[in-house]
Amino acid sequence: MSIPVIPDPGLLIISILCSRWESCWPALLNDLEDLFxxxxxxxxxxxxxxxxxxDKELGTPITRRLISFEDLKPLDALADIKISTNRLEEMYAQQGKRLFNLDPGFITLQNLVLATGKPFTHRLYLKAGIWGDLTLVWQKKHWVDFPWTFPDYAGDDMKSRLTKLRRSYKNKLNNPHTSNR
Known part of the structure; x- marks a missing residue:
């Protein structure tokens, strides 16, 4: 028999895709900080x-911002976080089109899991129409992708950025005085 253990909290990250930053930034950042x-x-x-x-919905050229939050969050909060980011997308939408795309996820020592509203073979159902996408795993000191990993997350630039965030997360776990667990 296995004995359930509550895992360490994760580092909340949000990827933001947008082509019209002047229409939402830094107000969006303030809204995200109010939530998380x-x-x-x-x-x-x-x-x-x-x-x-x-491209059709967000316009071009699209750029991405990657943000992380100071306070570590329980892993079972991911679905609620995605529901909150979906509401923000709706709040800022113009003429039925999103102004930006928000993809929240958790970095842990083992992996990166993103939240999505779309089911697929490798995704696990969380709740309320939200699925967890196992995007990358950490093995032998680097990120390993899968055949289903989005090309942008499989790229070296993104993996380098995620490695930096994972290092920050590991430091928080090793120094619990500096994070809210």
């Missing part, structure tokens, strides 16, 4: 050109 607490890292916008999937 102070940010830890807010990267500058960088190129997102691995797919044209979002």
């Amino acid at each position: 607490g102070p940010t830890d890292e807010v990267c500058d916008a960088f190129t997102f050109d691995q797919t044209d999937y979002y």
Whole structure:
């Protein structure tokens, strides 16, 4: 018999895709901090050109910001976090189109799991129409992707950024005085 153990909390990250930052930034950042607490890292916008999937809705050129939050969060909060980010997307929508795409997820020592509203073979149902996407795993000191990993997350640039965030997360776990667990 296995004995259930509550896992360490995760580092909440949110990937933001947008082509019209002037229409939502920094107000969006303030809204995210109101929901999830102070940010830890807010990267500058960088190129997102691995797919044209979002072009029609978001416009072009699309860039991405990756942000993380100071306070670690329980892993079972991911579905509720995604529901909150969906509401923000709706709140800022213009003429029925989203102004930005928000993809929340958790970095742990073992993996990166993103939240999504779309089911697929490798995704696990969380609750309320939200699924967990096992996007990357951490093995032998680097991120390993899967055949289903989105091309942008499989790229070296993103993996490098995620490694930096994972290092920050590991430091928080090792220094519990600096994070709310």
